[in-house]
Amino acid sequence: MSESDADPTERNRLDEEESPYLRQHADNPVNWQPWDDAALAAAEERDVPIFLSVGYSACHWCHVMEEESFEDEGVAEILNENFVPIKVDREERPDLDSIYQTVAQAVSGRGGWPLSVWLTPDGRPFYVGTYFPREPKRGQPGFPDLLENIADSWADEEDRREMERRADQWTDAIAGELESVPDPGEAPGEDLLGSAADAAVRSADREHGGFGTGQKFPQAGRVHLLLRAADRADDEETAAEYREVATEALTAMAEGGIFDHVGGGFHRYTVDRKWVVPHFEKMLYDNAEIPRAMLAGYQVTGDDRYATAARRTFEFVEREMTHPEGGFYSTLDAQSEGEEGKFYVWTPAEIRDAVGGGEWTGERVDADTAADLFCDRFGVTESGNFEGKTVLTISESIPDLADEYEMSEQAVEETVEDAREQVFEARAERVRPRRDEKVLAGWNGLMISALAEGALVLDDGDRWTELAEDALGFVREHLWEAPDGDGETGRLFRRYKDGDVAIEGYLEDYAFLARGALNCYEATGDPDHLGFALDLADAVVAEFWDAEAGTIYFTPETGEELVARPQEPHDQSTPSSLGVAADTLLALAEFRPDDEFADVAERVLETRGQQVRSNPLQHTSLALAADRYARxxxxxxxxxxxxxxxxxxxxxxxxxxxxxxxxxxxxxxxxxxxxxxxxxxxxxxxxxxxxxxxxxxxxxxxxxxxxxxxxxxxxxxxxxxxxxx
The missing domain is CATH 3.40.30 (Glutaredoxin)
Structure with missing residues (x-):
């Protein structure tokens, strides 16, 4: 056995991993380790702290910190000598991310990625932050200086005792935050929906659409709350207000820079209040949850903009995010050629080249006029709105352009669409953002649900039915171990990549996929999809439900033992897995002669009832489940x-x-x-x-x-x- 094999921390081991994010760091001089028994044992053996860095493939500041620090030989030397550096893909290990993000929020009031945590050799945190610059900047310590200070303190007997005490305190706090279960009370009643919608109205930005007055996140769950409350409201004035707030958010997303107007699909969020400049990564879960809200908005209003946004998003997913055998990939990076957003932004000259450079087939106007129309429609200007170039947004209406150019509205619309197709073809020649090609069970479940709803709502529904069923079949074939016999439950894995299957599924994998399978049954009438949903629900009850505590945990009972066993009652970038599980169990209870599914969901809602009533916007999915229970x-x-x-x-x-x-x-x-x-x-x-x-x-x-x-x-x-x- 070689010396490097005896001590795995003497080399970077990430080239052995399937996660594209981890592989991105395989060439760093840092001796990165995956989170596994070998790395944890090495920390214990060497008696040095763990430096845990959590990120994901499309994370902009993760790339920045890599370029500044993790590719630097001097920084690597400090890390390798004094720590066991561990890299974690938060998309593969949301349990670890949840635990240590909780610490970051408690200590600093903020979290995010990259998440940087220093742990004792047995995994207890004692220092935490997010991005650290290479050199001191704006009150932040330089990363190398911070590493040396922590290493020196660990080596000092008195300082180390203080670190250990802090680690004990923080670990107790984590357990208290993540594992505690409120005393049971009453599940929320039918009045919850109105109070939740009122809270959403109070949080709304009535000037620019959406919620809050800073960066704009999709908040699809709030849109569902508002539309459902509008449908249920006793008076039309209240219903109209709920609908207006919901549709203002939908319109802002359909017309703003968060939507890719050339190729379809939604970016993660916008960095400004006006929905103009996005964080350019595209996440599978956003391109599932936002279209679901768009489809609901389309049914309520009949506004074709929402159906178009949903359809073009599905086309994007089909074209750019689909495995040849049927599953869906995870993310597209924000960067190409090292620049954020480069693939998506335009100048007027680039638009003219794109529209006039190929064979222009428009018969109504010449190519220059078509380019001008396109630029006016999507706000492409010489000054731009993002580093000298333009993120496309809907800037002028079709009727206004028809008046300005003395054309019919139909001619304007057709010309702009012809130009968009030319721009799309020109963009295809650009260097594409990197794609993270791991297939995650839970995120696929979200996408399957959206496609199944699209199959029912859109006029090209058969296309989306096939895409949803192909994905469901892929996940069942590659990530699902069916139950062996009576009394047994199946087992779901979280990640597939290039034939490699890994990581026991978390609650979100089972719950999101169960909902997706149920929705596939609704769209197709195939009872095999319903049977799969019931099998997944059985596994949720067997592996995640704790009857004594009255909660459904995020990690399985037989999973890895960590410093805490988290729950997920809050909606974040994805819906609350606890809320989706409760809602799906209530629906599936209609197909079971016993009351087990309904009883589990009822207990969850009784346990979380007061929290949901007190802050429904933090618990949107649980609020929607509570409404199904009450109604x-x-x-x-x-x-x-x-x-x-x-x-x-x-x-x-x-x-x-x-x-x-x-x-x-x-x-x-x-x-x-x-x-x-x-x-x-x-x-x-x-x-x-x-x-x-x-x-x-x-x-x-x-x-x-x-x-x-x-x-x-x-x-x-x-x-x-x-x-x-």
Whole structure:
């Protein structure tokens, strides 16, 4: 055995990892280690602190810190000699990220990436920060100086005792913050939705759209809260205000710089209040959750801008984020050629070259006029809005351009679209941002849900059905170990990359994927998707549910033991996994004869009830789950082999919050085969006695044990629900 094999920290081991983010650091002179038993044992053996650096592939300041410090031989020497440096991809290990972000928030009031944490050899934190510059700057210590100070303090007996005391205090605080469960109370009632919507209105930026007065994040959950509350409001004035705040946010996103107007898809957030300049990375989860909100907005308002934004986002995901076998990749970087946003920004000259450089097929105007129209439409100017170039935003309306150029609105719209296609082709010649090609189970679940909803709402729904089902099949094939037999539950892994499967799934993987599988069943009527959703829910209860505490933890009971076992009640960049789990369990409870799923969800909502009532905007997903619990699902049971076109039109056009669309064969004989495949001894109430009448497709719409008469007129049944079911 060589010396370097005996001590793994004598070399950089990240070239052995599958994470693209970790591989980006494989050539650093820092002897980076993955988070594994070998690295942790080496820290104990050497009796030196761990320097933990957490980031992700598309993180801009992670790249900056790498260039400034981790590629520097002098910094590497300090790190290698005095620490065990460990790199973690937060997208692979959200459990570690959650634990140490909690420390950062508690100590400094802020977190983020890169996250820099110094740990005792057994993993207890004693110093924390985010990005540190190479040289002292704006009150921040220079990174090399900080490393030397920490190393010197660790070597001093008295200072080290103080570090150990601080580590004990912080570890206790982590456990208290992440593991504590409130005393159970009452689950929120139907009044929660209105109070949550009122809170969203108070937080709204009524001038520029969205929420807050600084950087603008998507906040898709708040849009769902507002639209649902508007649908439920007793008076039209209140409903109108809720709708206005929701649609102001949707319009700002559909027209602002957070949306890629050339190629589709959404960037992470904007750095300004006016939704102009984005942080340019594209995350799979944003390109799932924002379109879901857009589709809801389209159903409520009929505004084609929202449907177009959703459709073009799906086209982007299909084109640029899809594995050849069906799963979805994780992220696109913000940078190309070392510059943030370079792939996405334009000058007027570049637009003229793009529009006039190829074969211009427009018959209405010449290429120069088309370029001018495009620049006016999307605000492309000589001065620009981002480092001398322009992030595209909708800057002039089609009617105003029609007046200005003395053209019909249709001609303007068609000309701008032709020009956009030319610009898209020109952009394809640029150096593309780097893509993180790991496939994550949970993020795929979010995307599958969005596509399944698009399959129901958009006129090209079959395309999105196929994409959703392909992804679901990919995850089932590569990341799912089916249960062996009766009493066993399946096992889900989190990450697939180049044939390598790793990391036991977290709650978000099971919950998001279960919801995606359920939504796929709603869109297709394939009971195999429903069966998979039920299997995932069984695993959630078996591995993550703690009946004594009354909560669903983020990590599985049989998972790695860390300094704390986190929960995720808050919505962050992704929905709360606890909230999605509760909501999905409530929906799936309709298909199980026992009450286990419903009981688990009820206990969670009782435990978190006061927190949700006190701060619904921090707990948006739990608030939506609580509303389903209080209001009940709107059960739309359709007994038919194939849905009539008129039914599909109704489902596309109707905004139906808490909808549970359930399909079943028209006859009980055919249903018996489904029940056998699903392991059910008898038909659940949502299917029992709800066959086709007189051999014709039949619809049943129910809520809280009250049902419309069986009918072949779905619109009539849905009207019954609107009238107060």
């Amino acid at each position: 009940g699902s709107l059960e739309v049971t359709l007994a038919a082999d194939d849905l009539p076109a008129s039914w599909r039109d109704e489902l596309a056009a109707r905004y139906l919050p808490t909808r549970l669309l359930t399909r079943r064969p028209p006859t009980d004989d055919a249903l018996a085969g489904w029940l056998d495949d699903l392991g059910l001894d008898e038909a659940p109430p949502i299917w029992a006695g709800r066959g086709a009448r007189d051999g014709e497709p039949t619809a049943y719409v129910c809520r809280n044990f009250a049902c419309s008469p069986p009918t072949d007129d779905l619109a009539e049944a849905l009207d019954w629900a609107d009238d107060g079911a």
